[in-house]
Amino acid sequence: MIVGxxxxxxxxxxxxxxxxxxxxxxxxxxxxAIHTDFPPNQHTVPxxxxxxxxxxxxxxxxxxxxxxxxxxxILAGKSPKYYxxxxxxxxxxxxxxxxxxxxxxxxxxxxxxxxxxxxxxxxMTYDEFxxxxxxxxxxxxxxxxxxxxxxxxxxxxxxxxxxxxxxxVAPKDTIRFDxxxxxxxxxYVSMFTENQNAMKSRExxxxxxxxxxxxxxDFYQAFYNSKQDIWEFKD
Numbered sequence: 001m002i003v004g005x006x007x008x009x010x011x012x013x014x015x016x017x018x019x020x021x022x023x024x025x026x027x028x029x030x031x032x033a034i035h036t037d038f039p040p041n042q043h044t045v046p047x048x049x050x051x052x053x054x055x056x057x058x059x060x061x062x063x064x065x066x067x068x069x070x071x072x073x074i075l076a077g078k079s080p081k082y083y084x085x086x087x088x089x090x091x092x093x094x095x096x097x098x099x100x101x102x103x104x105x106x107x108x109x110x111x112x113x114x115x116x117x118x119x120x121x122x123x124m125t126y127d128e129f130x131x132x133x134x135x136x137x138x139x140x141x142x143x144x145x146x147x148x149x150x151x152x153x154x155x156x157x158x159x160x161x162x163x164x165x166x167x168x169v170a171p172k173d174t175i176r177f178d179x180x181x182x183x184x185x186x187x188y189v190s191m192f193t194e195n196q197n198a199m200k201s202r203e204x205x206x207x208x209x210x211x212x213x214x215x216x217x218d219f220y221q222a223f224y225n226s227k228q229d230i231w232e233f234k235d
Contacts, residue, residue, distance in 0.1 A: 038096075041138040041164075044104040046197045048073055048188065050082040051094055052109040053119040063177045065145060065184070066109040072185040076192050086120035091132045098136065105141050105199070107184070112146035115153070126157040137162035141199060144170035145180050150220030152233065159231055165224060167201055169208060172218045172235060179215050187211060205234060 052066030070082040081101055083094050098106060111118040117129050124132070126149075142158065142165065144150070150170035158168060175183075190207050191199055201223040208219050221234040 038099040039102050041135075043102055044139055045102050046105070046199075047078055047101070047103045048080045048105045048107055049098045049101055049103040050080055050107045050109065051098075052082070052084050053086060054109075055111060055118065055120060058111075058177075059120065065177055065181045066107065068181050069107065069109075069184050069188070073188060073192075076189045077196070078188075078192060088119050088122055088124050088128070088132070095133060095136050104139070105143065106137065107143045107145065109145040109180075112144075112149045114148045114151060117146060117149065126154050130157040130161040133158065134161040137165040140165055141167045141204075142169075143184070144168070145175070145184055147171060147174040150218070150235070152220075155220070155222040155231065155233070159222070159224070164226070167204065167224065168220075168222045169204065170220055172220045175217050179217055183211050183215055183217065 048070075050066045050070050052064065054063060064084070066084070067082055070080040073080040081097070081103065083097065085091065085094060116123045116125055137158070144154075148171070150172035154170065155168050159165060171180075187207055191203065194203060205221055205223070208221055212218055218235070223232050223234070224230075225232050
């Protein structure tokens with residue numbers, strides 16, 4: 001099931017509109033299918049595309065950090081897109097929507113640990129996640145709201161499949177829902193108050209460091225240095 005709530009347009013979209021015959025398609029074909037007929041990668045807009053998946057217990061408790069974040073971004077004058085999904089087989093369709101949106105910032109909210117990322121119904125390894133997003137994050141920034149994915153293994157997996165992506169920021173440790181909502185809301189509102197149209201790596205690092213001091217969460221920060229063609233890590 002995919003549920004998408006584009007708050008700026010107040011339009012609610014449900015899964016069958018996007019899924020079609022996804023479950024009848026081999027996984028490799030699903031992944032290949034999302035990498036054709038999209039706008040050029042270099043054409044991006046400074047908006048946040050939010051993808052979220054929780055476990056059943058969190059759904060019942062309505063712990064939708066990503067949805068809350070989308071509402072905060074509206075208050076900040078932005079036009080976020082928010083989609084909720086339950087199975088990794090739905091990811092290719094969400095990634096297609098992400099590419100079509102031309103949004104520059106991807107915010108991914110889910111449960112995770114130091115080697116897998118969970119969805120409501122299943123999970124995926126870091127390499128599987130990277131394969132899903134292959135070539136879809138060039139010239140974009142990835143912000144992960146997922147426990148323990150702030151590590152070199154995750155960054156290497158994703159960056160190796162996305163030459164030219166700008167940065168990855170993710171928590172190194174477990175993170176509470178209330179802390180995640182507060183941290184990411186403060187981060188994005190602060191960044192867009194500084195500049196509605198762009199994020200600079202040094203400004204991202206400055207704000208993440210400040211939030212690290214306020215909350216008991218450490219973040220792993222990785223930034224691509226295009227001049228030297230290397231990734232620089234900050235933890």
